[in-house]
Amino acid sequence: MxxxxxxxxxxxxxxxxxxxxxxxxxxxxxxxxxxxxxxxxxxxxxxxxxxxxxxxxxxxxxxxxxxxxxxxxxxxxxxxxxxxxxxxxxxxxxxxxxxxxxxxxxxxxxxxxxxxxxxxxxxxxxxxxxxxxxxxxxxxxxxxxxxxxxxxxxxxxxxxxxxxxxxxxxxxxxxxxxxxxxxxxxxxxxxxxxxxxxKNAPKAVAASKKAINDGLNETIDEGIQTEVEQFSGCFATEDQKYGMDCFLNKVKDKQFKNK
Incomplete structure (x- = not known):
């Protein structure tokens, strides 16, 4: 380049x-x-x-x-x-x-x-x-x-x-x-x-970006369904488990792994 x-x-x-x-x-x-x-x-x-x-x-x-x-x-x-x-x-x-x-x-x-x-x-x-x-x-x-x-x-x-x-x-x-x-x-x-x-969970940020971008071209009901899909998909990630464990255990210095 x-x-x-x-x-x-x-x-x-x-x-x-x-x-x-x-x-x-x-x-x-x-x-x-x-x-x-x-x-x-x-x-x-x-x-x-x-x-x-x-x-x-x-x-x-x-x-x-x-x-x-x-x-x-x-x-x-x-x-x-x-x-x-x-x-x-x-x-x-x-x-x-x-x-x-x-x-x-x-x-x-x-x-x-x-x-x-x-x-x-x-x-x-x-x-x-x-x-x-x-x-x-x-x-x-x-x-x-x-x-x-x-x-x-x-x-x-x-x-x-x-x-x-x-x-x-x-x-x-x-x-x-x-x-x-x-x-x-x-x-x-x-x-x-x-x-x-x-510093935040990369897959969650990516999912939020997709939900926003896709939702802008959908009806509100379609957009909500898109959000539900992105939201629920995060529960298949290691970072979701880790992030919530950190919250419950009051861990502030999180290190997400993009997994």
Missing amino acids: NKVLLEKDGNVAIITINNPKALNALSTEVLEDLDAAVNDVKNDDDIYAVIVTGAGDKSFVAGADIAEMKDKNVEEAAKYGAFGNKVFREIETLNKPVIAAVNGFALGGGNELAMSCDIRLAADNAVFGQPEVGLGITPGFGGTQRLARLIPVGLAKEIIYTARNIKAPKALEIGLVNAVYPHEELMPAALKMAKGIA
Whole structure:
């Protein structure tokens, strides 16, 4: 992987888009490397939480690679969009929670990448937007679908139709991000949150993620049934027995085994 870095800090994986000269733009090479990193994390039983961020101080991901996209025909654009969506869906449905540490520009594909993560934390210099209509296209990596699910539909339409960017405080106000930090505090905050998540039973966290994600596309009755299935499935794990024994015996320093 030349354009994506994968590091580990205990049970936390840190995926860094490493294309700073292009403001971490999502070229096909970057997407392929991101796909490989996500699959590495998926198959690593020692990783319980993931952080995605961008290299440098200016940009999380400034968007897709316009120079690469410019001359595509309809079929090539469809293939490119399908691959980007595949990678982002892998992140969205990953069996581990993913935190986006948005350290600058998150435009177009960058905002779409952030939205595919479970939680978004932003630096105070972060800027969000979907500028695609100003380039003669629509969002292509899930922007029209996720943005309207995360914030009020009218606001999502305004952001997409006007192609105007919003700064971190506004993103926090409308619920696009969970919190805003001074730039130098962003990664420590993301790592603290990821390590806090990683202290809990990994299979229970994964089951909770699946129940939430699946339930959003179901009726309330279907969603409750999904929750019951995920809840009851936890009782087949060693971590459930261990966690409840720790509670009953007042053991505070738990060490779950992801089993």
